[in-house]
Structures are given as structure tokens and as C-alpha cells.
Amino acid sequence: MAHPAWRPSADLATLRLRAELLARIRAFFAARRVLEVETPALSAAAITEPNLASFSTVYTGPGSRYGQMLYLHTSPEFPMKRLLAAGSGCIYQIARVFRDGEAGRRHNPEFTLLEWYRVGFDHHRLMDEVAELATALLAGRLALAAPERLSYCELFQRHLDLNPHQASVVDLAACAGARGVPIPPGMPADDANPWLDLLLTHCIEPRLGAGRLTFVHDYLASQAALARLRPGDPPIGERFELYLNGVELANGFHELGDAGEQRRRFEAENAARRALGLPVMPVDENLLAALEAGLPDCAGVALGFDRLVMLAAGKAFIQDVIAFPVNIA
Amino acid sequence: MATYSTNEFKSGLKIMLDGDPYAIVENEFVKPGKGQAFNRVKVRNLKTGRTIERTFKSGDTAEGADVVDVELQYLYNDGEYWHFMDQQSYEQLTADAAAVGDAAKWLKEEAICQVTLWNGVPLSVAAPNFVIMTIVETDPGVRGDTSGGGGKPATLETGAVVRVPLFVQSGEVIKVDTRTGEYVSRVKE
Numbered sequence: 001m002a003h004p005a006w007r008p009s010a011d012l013a014t015l016r017l018r019a020e021l022l023a024r025i026r027a028f029f030a031a032r033r034v035l036e037v038e039t040p041a042l043s044a045a046a047i048t049e050p051n052l053a054s055f056s057t058v059y060t061g062p063g064s065r066y067g068q069m070l071y072l073h074t075s076p077e078f079p080m081k082r083l084l085a086a087g088s089g090c091i092y093q094i095a096r097v098f099r100d101g102e103a104g105r106r107h108n109p110e111f112t113l114l115e116w117y118r119v120g121f122d123h124h125r126l127m128d129e130v131a132e133l134a135t136a137l138l139a140g141r142l143a144l145a146a147p148e149r150l151s152y153c154e155l156f157q158r159h160l161d162l163n164p165h166q167a168s169v170v171d172l173a174a175c176a177g178a179r180g181v182p183i184p185p186g187m188p189a190d191d192a193n194p195w196l197d198l199l200l201t202h203c204i205e206p207r208l209g210a211g212r213l214t215f216v217h218d219y220l221a222s223q224a225a226l227a228r229l230r231p232g233d234p235p236i237g238e239r240f241e242l243y244l245n246g247v248e249l250a251n252g253f254h255e256l257g258d259a260g261e262q263r264r265r266f267e268a269e270n271a272a273r274r275a276l277g278l279p280v281m282p283v284d285e286n287l288l289a290a291l292e293a294g295l296p297d298c299a300g301v302a303l304g305f306d307r308l309v310m311l312a313a314g315k316a317f318i319q320d321v322i323a324f325p326v327n328i329a
Numbered sequence: 330m331a332t333y334s335t336n337e338f339k340s341g342l343k344i345m346l347d348g349d350p351y352a353i354v355e356n357e358f359v360k361p362g363k364g365q366a367f368n369r370v371k372v373r374n375l376k377t378g379r380t381i382e383r384t385f386k387s388g389d390t391a392e393g394a395d396v397v398d399v400e401l402q403y404l405y406n407d408g409e410y411w412h413f414m415d416q417q418s419y420e421q422l423t424a425d426a427a428a429v430g431d432a433a434k435w436l437k438e439e440a441i442c443q444v445t446l447w448n449g450v451p452l453s454v455a456a457p458n459f460v461i462m463t464i465v466e467t468d469p470g471v472r473g474d475t476s477g478g479g480g481k482p483a484t485l486e487t488g489a490v491v492r493v494p495l496f497v498q499s500g501e502v503i504k505v506d507t508r509t510g511e512y513v514s515r516v517k518e
Contacts, residue, residue, distance in 0.1 A: 051364055101336070101366070101387065104358025182384045184367065194386070197364035202384070205361075225363050241362070251362050 008323040014313050015323060021137055021309060022094065025114060028133055034090040034116060039079035041096065045284035046071035047078075048269035049225065050276055053100035055109075071281070072098035075302050076115055077226065078287040081255070084117055084298060085290035092116035094305065105317045106247065108325045112305040119298045123227070123238045123254040126299035127215045130242055130250055134213055134308070141312045142244075147213040152223075155216050156196075159204045164196055164220060165234050172199065179203055193222055209243035216241045226262075227253035242303070244311055252301030259291035332390040335368040343375070343394040346383065350375045350394035350447050358387065375445065375452055376427075394447065401444045403436045411436065413444060413451070424451035432456040434489035435507045456507040461516050462486050463502050467493060480512075 008015070029036065046054040055072040073079075076095045083091055098110045118126055131147045138144060156164040162175055169188075172195035176183055181202045187194055208214050217240035221229055224237025238254035256262055266283045273280050309321040319325040333344060338356040345351070351372040360366035366387035373380045375396060385391070401413035401422065410423040411433070424444065428451045429436070435456035436442070443455040467483035480492040483503075491505055493512045504513040 049363070051360075051366065102358070102360060104360075107358060107360065182382050184384045184386045184389070186386060186389060194365040197361050198367065198384070200361055200364070201359045201367055202369070205359075223363065248362055 005328045009319045009325055009328060010321050010323050014309065014315065014321050017313055018309050018321065021305075021312065024137060025094065025133070025305075028136065029092050029116070032090075034092050034118075035088060037080065037083055037088065037091045037093050039073075039076045039083070039093065039095070041073050041098070042070040043073060043078070043284070044068065044070060044282060045078070045286065046281040047074050048266045048273065048281045048283065050269060050272045050278055053102075053278075054281065055098045055100050074099050075113055077300070077302070078284045080115065080117060080300070081287055081295055082290040084119065085293050085295050090116070090118050103326055105319075106307060106310075108306065108318050108322055110326070110329075111318070111322075113302045114305050114308075115300065115302040117255070117298050117300040119296045121299040123217060123240050123252055123299050126252055126254075126301055127217065127240055127242075130252065130301055130303070131213050131215075134242070134244070134249070134303075137308065138312055141314075143211065144244075145212040147215065149215040149217060151218040152216055152220065153218070155204065155208075156199070159207070160199060162199075164192075167192065169195055172196065175199060176202075193220075196220075196223075205243065205248065206246045209245055209247070209249075211245070214243045216243065224256075225251075225253065226256055226265075228256045228258070229261075240301075247307050247311060248304075249307055249311070250301050250303040252299060254299045255295065257291055257295040257297065259288050262291055263288055330393045330395050332392050334390050335385050335387050338368055338370060338385075343396040344372070344391040345394045346372065346391070349377075350396050350452065352396075354380060360387070375447065395449075396445060396447050396452065398443055398445050400441055403438060403440045403442055405438060406433075406436070411454070413442070413454075416441075422446075422449075422451055424454055428452055429454045432507075434487055435460050435505075437462060437487055458506065458508060459513065460505050460507055461502060462489070462505060464493070464497065464499050467497065467499050469498070483512075 052074045054074055057070055058067045059070050060067040075097050076093050080091060080093060093115050095113050095115060096110055097113045100109060102109055135144060153164055156162045160175055169192055172192060176199055181198060219237040219239045221235045221237055224239055227237045227239035229235045230238055240252045241248060242250040270280045306318050306321050310318060313321060315321055333342060338353055340353050340355060342353045343350055351374055353370055354373050355371040357369045359369055368385045368387050370383050371380055372383055402416050404412040404414050410425060411429050413422045432454045437460060440457055442457060444451050445453045462485040464483045465486050468481050480494055482490050483493040484490050491510060491512050497515060502516045504516050506513055
């Protein structure tokens with residue numbers, strides 16, 4: 001019999017650092033009068049995004065004699081927006097979230113997200129606050145140059161001399177080929193996004209945020225996720241991502257408040273799921289009703305806490321900062 | 330042969346790519362938070378030994394390669410092929426020069442070798458780590474030199490040439506490490 005791996009994979013010093021950073025995050029938000037909240041990990045509704053896979057379980061008991069399918073949240077976004085619509089004001093949450101299919105040196109299928117919403121902020125003002133928090137938490141542990149901010153378009157132009165708004169699948173495939181990126185079998189001929197992700201993960205991300213917080217903002221409309229669109233030619237998704245030392249650390253939105261537009265995006269994502277042979281997910285009608293009632297103008301961001309600890313502790317593997325990662329959970 | 334999902338990828342797994350068998354050396358999962366997940370793998374071509382990079386969309390599959398390592402006894406060389414025997418089944422297998430490669434010069438009749446089979450055919454042959462062989466030719470050494478410093482070339486019974494200490498003579502039996510091609514010691518008959 002194999003020797004049971006009962007010991008934690010993270011050392012005690014790192015676990016102490018986790019606790020210290022959690023305390024400092026709570027102090028940061030307390031000083032700014034942002035309210036800590038808790039929302040359910042289990043929900044009858046789930047995220048529709050095709051690139052995220054929800055765990056599911058069955059509840060049987062009072063109110064559900066024959067069993068009801070419940071999904072573990074991939075982020076606490078939907079119920080937090082219901083709180084915002086109900087007048088909570090600025091809120092934050094430190095939540096354990098769950099994503100099926102994700103394990104690697106920077107992924108564990110359950111991990112800790114710090115998610116917060118700022119009423120009256122747009123995505124640029126929220127980027128300022130993310131930079132303040134990250135700089136404060138990493139001070140004395142990482143030498144950081146001044147943060148930089150560039151658009152998704154500038155990012156691709158700078159690194160690959162390519163305009164992501166205009167490049168066709170043929171252009172993107174040629175760029176990947178010219179840079180020696182091995183092209184995976186089964187890449188679609190009619191969807192540029194997986195090609196952009198291929199170039200991002202292979203050619204850009206490893207060099208992104210070297211020694212400084214790098215914010216990438218203003219995404220393609222097709223990658224807007226839950227961000228509002230700024231009208232224009234082309235329209236722009238008011239979304240941002242934060243990178244540091246090649247690690248994707250946070251994702252934020254100037255939040256979409258239009259219930260009709262949100263419903264169309266859910267339905268489009270479920271249609272994409274159907275086309276890919278993935279399960280269609282139950283749409284969160286409670287969120288849509290809350291948006292209908294009125295979401296205050298706000299920006300929100302989710303920051304991967306485990307990855308922040310990795311950077312603060314100088315660890316290359318997420319398994320070095322989680323006591324019991326999935327392989328020994 | 331089975332197919333493997335990227336979720337089963339790990340180092341050592343043997344898969345088919347472009348008609349050749351490969352072994353996975355490294356496997357990394359990469360995924361933008363809102364985007365397509367990929368497995369970036371480094372794979373070694375088991376025919377050529379070359380290592381290359383490949384990328385799969387996570388969740389996709391690769392065909393498994395029917396590659397196994399077996400211990401076979403070397404029988405003889407017929408001038409073109411090397412003949413081996415499975416000591417359990419007495420089945421005989423032949424390997425060509427590409428499969429035997431550098432191991433050829435260390436193969437002594439009756440030696441037990443690790444042979445990698447692909448679809449039942451020898452793909453590569455590893456000589457035993459240590460072989461015991463007779464020196465068929467070497468210059469007479471300097472009398473009284475027992476230090477082994479310097480050394481001299483010696484031709485072994487299979488034609489392999491190794492450096493031996495000056496005191497070692499023709500007709501003597503020596504032990505050689507085939508991984509480094511270095512003399513280890515004299516062996517008493």
C-alpha cells in the first residue's frame with residue numbers, strides 16, 4: 001500500500017503568511033468601509049460560460065424529496081450582485097470557489113477568490129484600488145516597478161505586431177506558426193478567441209507583468225464576459241485583467257447592469273455549450289430579476305488569493321501555498 | 330490501443346503523434362481565467378530520441394502507443410539483423426541497426442538486454458549497464474605501472490574500444506560501464 005500523504009504540501013511559514021495576508025485584506029477593506037459578506041457556495045443556477053465547468057451535487061431533504069441538482073459556485077459574482085441591487089453598498093467576500101477540470105501548477109479545482117464591488121467606480125478607478133491593495137500586500141516581499149496599463153489591442157500589437165480586433169483566424173494561425181507555437185489539433189476555423197488564447201498563453205503571458213503590476217483592459221466584445229460594452233467601432237468590453245511575473249492574478253469588470261443584454265449573453269453561451277456538446281446550465285433568474293430591479297453603477301474584481309500568496313512567498317507551484325491540494329485532499 | 334484524455338497525461342505516458350510513438354516528458358496545464366484551456370507537453374520521439382513541444386486543447390485525446398519494455402536474450406547477429414529471444418516464450422525477435430544503434434558494440438551473445446517494443450517490433454535496445462568482456466588487443470603496458478594513470482585503448486571481443494589502465498593486458502577480462510563506455514575493473518575468470 002502506498003504511504004498515505006497526510007502531511008500538508010505547504011510549509012508552516014507559508015500558511016502563516018496566508019493568514020497574515022487575509023488579516024491585512026480585511027483591514028484594508030475595513031478602513032475603506034467596504035462590507036464583508038458571505039453568499040452561498042451552492043446554487044440551483046450556474047455559470048453558463050463554456051470555458052468554466054461547475055461541480056454539481058444533489059440536495060435531498062426538506063423541500064426537495066426527490067433530489068435537486070445544485071451547483072458549486074465558480075465565483076460569488078451572481079449573489080453579490082443581488083446584494084448590490086438590494087442596496088448593500090460596496091462589498092467584498094473571501095470565498096472558496098470550485099472549478100472542475102482545472103489542476104496544474106497554477107490551478108487547483110478549489111481555490112480562494114477575493115472578490116469585491118465598488119459602487120460608483122468604473123474599471124479604471126477599480127484598477128487603481130487593485131494596484132493599491134496588491135502593492136500594500138506585496139510590499140517588502142517583491143520589488144515592484146510602477147504599475148502599467150495597456151489595452152488588449154496594445155498588448156497584441158506590442159508583443160505580436162497584430163491587431164486582435166481585425167486579425168482573422170488565418171492571420172492568427174500564421175502568427176502562431178511563425179513563432180513556433182505548436183498548433184493543437186481541432187482548433188476552430190470560425191472562432192478567433194481560442195487562437196487569441198493560444199497566442200496569449202504561449203507567447204505573451206509568460207513575459208507579462210515582469211516585475212510590475214500589468215493591467216490589460218478593454219477586451220474584445222466577444223471576450224467581455226460580464227462587463228458592459230462601450231459603444232464604438234469596434235465596441236469594447238470594459239473588462240480588465242491583472243498580471244504579475246507571468247501570473248494572471250485578477251479579472252475585473254465595469255459591471256453589466258442591463259438585464260436584457262445579460263439574458264442574451266447567457267443564452268448565447270448556452271447555445272455555444274450546446275454546439276460544443278457541453279451541458280446547458282440553468283440560467284440565474286434571481287440575478288436577472290435583481291438586474292431588472294436595478295444594479296447600481298459599479299465595478300467588480302475577483303483576485304486569486306492563492307496566486308497572490310505564491311507571488312508573496314516566491315513559490316512557483318500553487319501546491320506550495322495550499323495545505324492540502326486536490327491530489328492529497 | 331486505448332486513447333488518453335489530456336486529463337490522463339503524465340510523464341512517461343506513451344502516445345502516438347504523426348505516426349510515431351512518443352513518451353510524455355513534461356505536461357503543463359495553462360488556462361486564461363476566461364478562456365480556452367490548453368495542455369502544453371514536451372514529448373520525446375521514441376524512434377529518434379528528439380524532444381519536441383506539442384499543445385492540446387484540454388479535454389482532447391491522443392491515441393496511446395503500444396510500447397512496452399521487455400527483457401530479451403541476445404542470440405546473434407546475421408550481418409544485417411540482431412536476433413533476440415524471449416526466455417519465457419522462446420519467441421525470437423529481430424532488430425535492425427536503427428533499433429540497436431550504439432548498443433551494438435556492447436552486445437555479447439546470451440546477454441540479457443532491455444528491448445523496447447512498439448507494436449511487438451523492437452524499437453530500441455539498451456545494452457546491460459555493465460558488461461564483462463575479454464580484451465582481444467591492446468599495447469603491452471609499462472612494467473610496474475599499477476596506477477592506471479593515462480591509460481591506453483583496448484579492443485574488446487565485440488569490437489568496442491575502451492580506455493584501460495596501462496597494466497591491463499590482452500587476454501584479460503574486464504568490466505565496462507556501457508552508459509559511459511568506461512573501464513570499471515579487471516575481472517578474475
